[in-house]
Amino acid sequence: xxxxxxxxxxxxxxxxxxxxxxxxxxxxxxxxxxxxxxxxxxxxxxxxxxxxxxxxxxxxxxxxx
Numbered sequence: 001x002x003x004x005x006x007x008x009x010x011x012x013x014x015x016x017x018x019x020x021x022x023x024x025x026x027x028x029x030x031x032x033x034x035x036x037x038x039x040x041x042x043x044x045x046x047x048x049x050x051x052x053x054x055x056x057x058x059x060x061x062x063x064x065x
Contacts, residue, residue: 008033010043018047019056026050 002010008023011033015021023033028050036046051058 004037007037007043011046014043014047018058
C-alpha cells in the first residue's frame with residue numbers, strides 16, 4: 001500500500017492530467033482524502049468518484065487531449 005503522501009500525489013496528478021485541477025482547486029479537504037486512503041480506495045477510483053459526484057468536465061470531453 002502507498003503512503004498517504006504518495007496516494008495524495010497520485011490523486012493530484014490524475015486530477016491535473018484529466019481535469020486541469022489540483023486537489024486544492026477542487027476544494028477537497030484533508031479529512032476526505034484521509035478517509036478514502038484509509039478505506040483502501042485507489043487514487044484513480046477516488047478521482048473518478050469525485051468527478052462524477054461534482055460533474056467535472058474532463059479534458060477529453062473538451063477535446064483538449
